[in-house]
Amino acid sequence: MTPSPVLTPMLAPVLAIDGLVKRFGKRTILDGISMNVVPGEIVCLVGPSGTGKSTLLRCVNGLEDIQDGRIMFDGLMVRAPARDIIEVRKRIGMIFQQFNLYPHLTALQNVLLAPVVVHREDRRVVEARARELLDRVRLSHRIDAYPAQLSGGEQQRVAIARALATNPHMLMFDEPTSALDPETVGEVLAVMRDLAHEGRTMLVVTHEMRFAAEVGTRMVFMDQGKIVEEGNPRAMLAAPRTERAQRFLQTIQQ
Ligand SMILES: Nc1ncnc2c1ncn2[C@@H]1O[C@H](COP(=O)(O)OP(=O)(O)OP(=O)(O)O)[C@@H](O)[C@H]1O
Ligand SMILES: [Mg+2]
Structure with missing residues (x-):
């Protein structure tokens, strides 16, 4: 008797990128990127400067036109009539x-x-x-403060609360701690860890390798x-x- 196949539940991807090509003028910035993100995944995107990480996030959010390939989010085509783009942006924090x-x-406003x-x-x-977020x-004690009255870490946490306010289906972070003083990096990472443990779907460009190792479900290295x-x-x-990933990871872990 043949054993019955083990049925593993396959989650449909919330984000599906297929053969994405992005050029600025004659320069090809994204050269055939294909990747999926399924609900609950914490994907950490890493790679050298100028590799196209930010451009990739901007394409997913419909902020850049693309030259080839396809981006689907929640079943909506990202390169689509304006109505869909607004819906996609609402669903991505x-x-x-x-x-x-x-x-x-x-902060509250x-x-x-x-x-x-x-x-x-x-x-x-x-x-x-918003108060709950x-x-x-x-930051419940700082809701009436203006950004200039807040530390970098506090401002970034307001930005995270703002991104959560539209009940997004995925969060995208572009080096969320790179502009922070070392003392405040930890408080932002702590909030990101909470979100990860809540089961949020996250696509995170970061050089915080400890964070990636602790909460990341997948690491994607781009060059x-x-x-x-x-x-x-x-x-x-x-x-x-x-060898390329080895070289890159060595430099940033020093
Ligand atoms: N609006 C633009 N017009 C022309 N070139 C651009 C534009 N935006 C980005 N680029 C170029 O695209 C390439 C990729 O940039 P991108 O910002 O996506 O890299 P990155 O991987 O996010 O780098 P970093 O780690 O420094 O943030 C760079 O060479 C950059 O100069
Ligand atoms: Mg960038």
């Missing part, structure tokens, strides 16, 4: 290196802005959620617009298979 908070708005103004949700409902990023190697972050950090 984006956190940048430079916080990008509105300086004339308080920064978190409220997109749901209330862009997505026209009921202000009272959103405000209750600021509490979640450990010159291509994915060179990917795998379990702990395995990859311990023994990268390719």
Whole structure:
């Protein structure tokens, strides 16, 4: 008797990138990138400067036009009529290196802005959620502060609360701790760890290898617009298979 096959549940990817090509003028920046992200994955994207990591995130968010390939998010085509792009952006929370908070708005107002103004949700409902989110990023005591009155780490945590305010299906971080003082890096990573443990789906460009090893479910190493190697972050950090990944990981772990 043949044994019955083991049925492993296959989650449909929330993000599916297939053969993505991005050029700026004659320069090819992304050269046939294919990758999927399934719900609950924490994908850490690493690679040398100028390799196209930020450009990849911008393409996923529909901020760049693409020359070839396909990006699907939640079953929506990213290169699509404007209506779909707005829907995609609502479902992706984006956190940048430079916080990008509105300086004339308080922490609470920064978190409220997109749901209330862009997505026209009921202000009272959103405000209750915004207070909860600021509490979640450990800032309930600073909700009325303006960005200039907050430390870098606090501003970044407001930015994370803001990204969560539209109930996104995936969070994308672009070097969220690179602009921070060493003392405040830890508080932002702690919040990111909480989010990971909640089961959030995350695509994170980072050089924080300890974070990648602890919470990353997959590491993707890019070089010159291509994915060179990917795998379990702990395995990859311990023994990268390719020479290029080995060289890169050695430099940043020094
Ligand atoms: N708007 C643009 N116009 C022309 N070239 C661009 C533009 N944006 C990015 N590039 C180029 O694309 C390449 C990839 O840039 P990108 O910012 O995606 O790299 P990165 O991997 O995020 O680097 P870093 O680690 O330094 O942030 C770089 O050579 C950059 O100069
Ligand atoms: Mg970048």
